[in-house]
Amino acid sequence: MSISRSLPQSKEALLKSYRTRLKDDVKSMLENFEEIVKLSKGEHDTQLSRMTQCEQDTYEMHVRAANIVRAGESLMKLVSDIKQYLILNDFPSVNEAITHNSKVFRSKQAECDQKLMSLRDDMAADLYDLEEEYYSSIYK
């Protein structure tokens, strides 16, 4: 409850819209399927001639099937949208990633520092010897 309250209004509206989209799409799938089944029963009296009726039924079935497909694709889109929303607004995981990254970089930095330090120490020791050698040699 506290989480939902802390959410800003627009976010909440967006989540609600996702929920309604889900329900609408599922409902549309179901309804269209039911309608197709009903049409296939074909017990409805009409004033149209038989051939026209058949054509109309065929057409309606096609449209309803296409509607089901559309609803399915809309669900896919919804899934993708929800994924995107989650990725963009999942601050705990982002924070986790940031802390992880900073930890990684910090350890890398410490490692680099350590390596540089040891390198510096080695170089300083060698430089001292080399300087000693160079300045006391005749090749200058």
Place this chain on the structure above:
Amino acid sequence: MSVNISVEAPIENQIQEITYDGTEIYQPPLTLSESLAKYAQKIDFSKTELEIKKEELNEDSKSDTDSKEAFQSSLWPWDSVRNKLRNALQEVCVLADVLAIAKDKRYLVLDPVQQETLETKPMVQIYARKKALAGAASVLLAGSEKMKNSQTEAARSRTTLDFHIELLRLRQNWRLKKVSNTIIGDLSYRTTGSKYLQTGTFEVTKAEDEEKTNSPPSSPLPGSTASAKPTSALRVSIPSELQGVAYIEVLCQKDQEDLCTANLTLLGSGAPPTNPDMHWQQKLEAAQNVLFCKELFNQLAKEAVQLQAPVPHMVVGNQIMATVLPGIQLIIALRHSTSSDKKQQNPPPSKSDHDHVLEHSLHQLLREVHHKNTHHPFPHPATGPLGPSKKRMLAGPMAADRYELLEMTKTQTLLEQIVQQAQHFIMRMRTEYVLDTIAKEVKDPLITSHWNTLNSPTQSCVKIHISTHGYDAVCRTPLIIHVGEKSLKCICRDGKVMNMSYEPQELRDLIFCHINQHQILAVQALAKTMGWQALGNSNHLGTGTVEPLGNASSCLLSSPTGDRIIAVRCEPSTDTQVSVAHSPRQDFFPSRLVTERKWEHLGGQFRDVRLDKMEGRNFLHKMELLMASLTSSS
């Protein structure tokens, strides 16, 4: 009972008229025949009438006269009823005629009619439904197939990563937010304390499918997965002013002659500048680098204009020129290449001997500023202004005076700091050069310099040893030189501190003076070990020719028996002079003044020793041989 009740019958007849005096004139009630006619007229014969009319049409010729008759007598109230009855009669007559004819079976035969239509209709309908269902099913199958394909393709082909996984990776590394239908990212340094106004927004889009489909043909070989790998499902579009590669070039120039150059790009200059196939991470990093360089240059240019320097700084285009030391300029330039053609031009001016130190420290300085902007020292009041340093917050309790407060407000700008670093850099280079040339020029006392490894960007330290080869243990003269920003500080052997300016000649002279002192001291120390006695020494000899720099130094040594005396004189400009005197004289000739031999112990004439003709590796060796020979001969 006695009350009268008046009862009035409801009006049965319709009111025809109401006169002005209120009397109502009623219509007379219909007579029986009239009302019958009225009701008869209300009978609806429409259903039968249709059939009647059809028959009438069939028997057009026959009813022609009747219809004419009916038309004429339509005013008569019973006309419709009569017509209908007549039609009915006619029909019955016709039926009777037909039946009569059919009964004979001569002209007409009545056969049972097959109800074919009723049987065929359901089959047609079923076929039609089947067809319709098949069509619907095919639509559904096609749709599901399409979805399944897209799913499996994404799952199977690992070469093109899923958009959402890429987005997740992007989100983990960069700031993103959704604005209506687009995903906007931010690559500026705002969150880390930058106050630069330019925005660093970029847009994230899904890579188009057509490009995806185009990429597989480009890599038809299954082995070349490397080329297929970079096709990312994500595309970032960066504003044009942040595209390309930027870096800041730092040059130290001495009268148009480069002393040192330093270029640094965070990516390294090898990266291709604007490759459309570049991975988004690299692309964003390049853009961020551009933004950073711009901010840095902007800051430096602002400071260069504001600072009141003795020699004013110049800002021309993308270049800042600041005078570091007399005759030496520091040039900081922003190089931003957006196209690949420009990139080709850039490498020639950049020298091969890169020194990234100044450039790096520039970057470091700006980052420090950023860090300071966000990290305020604790504790700070929740309501108070952010910014005053810890020192200043302590100023109240510590009762700081005006001077101290003024000192606290002084902050160094980036440009000042980098100028200081450049000054130090040049000072260090000059000191190195002076020391090396002296070490090369002067062979006899060895001059060894050791640079300290621990130093800061504006301060370093070098330790100099003056010693003679083979006689290190006898005498060595240590010197320590602190190299600052504009001055040198030398701590001598005896603890004296010499401050020098940035002119290298001063250091050179100082070292030459110390070489002379070293020689004299070393000779005395050697004499001690040989059993000789130092009669006296002077570092600043007043006699002799006037030296161009410093004073000559000298010392006087006597042999253990006291019969030999060596005098050594060192001059910075010329070589050392060594003279020897014998006492007593080898040959004594009594004269009028010196009558007795004992007076000859006072010492005789000094005779110069030609050191260059002597055996020995160096001055001290020669002196050792000289002393040894003089000792043994006595």
